[in-house]
Amino acid sequence: MYLDLVVEIPKLKTGISRKKIKGTTYIYYEHGRKYYAGKQYTVPQCTSIGKVCEDDPTMMYPNGNFLNQKIYIDSTISNMDQLKFFFMCSRNLSAIGVKT
Numbered sequence: 162m163y164l165d166l167v168v169e170i171p172k173l174k175t176g177i178s179r180k181k182i183k184g185t186t187y188i189y190y191e192h193g194r195k196y197y198a199g200k201q202y203t204v205p206q207c208t209s210i211g212k213v214c215e216d217d218p219t220m221m222y223p224n225g226n227f228l229n230q231k232i233y234i235d236s237t238i239s240n241m242d243q244l245k246f247f248f249m250c251s252r253n254l255s256a257i258g259v260k261t
Contacts (some may be wrong), residue, residue: 164191167214178207186213188221232255 171177176191177224189207241252 163212163224166223167220168211168223168227169218170211170213170219179213187211188213190226 169219171190172187173218178189178191180187180189187209188211189228191205191207194203195206208226209224210222210227214220
């Protein structure tokens, strides 16, 4: 579920990547790496945090993972009140068993 507000894509030095799937560009956050000892290489563990806005490539539509990963603290959000309201609602709904 994507929020109906637009936020700036986080400008972290590492951990943010883009992946194009069927013409839509998604933003991923790398939150760790897993090492395979037998093959001696690491594989990134990524989570989708939003999708790029078609009008402005520096902005994105965040999803619930964006809130869960606590990346929104580092990003510039113009609609902070809307984001706080959504976060509070999603926490309250999940407390009573409604999936968001």
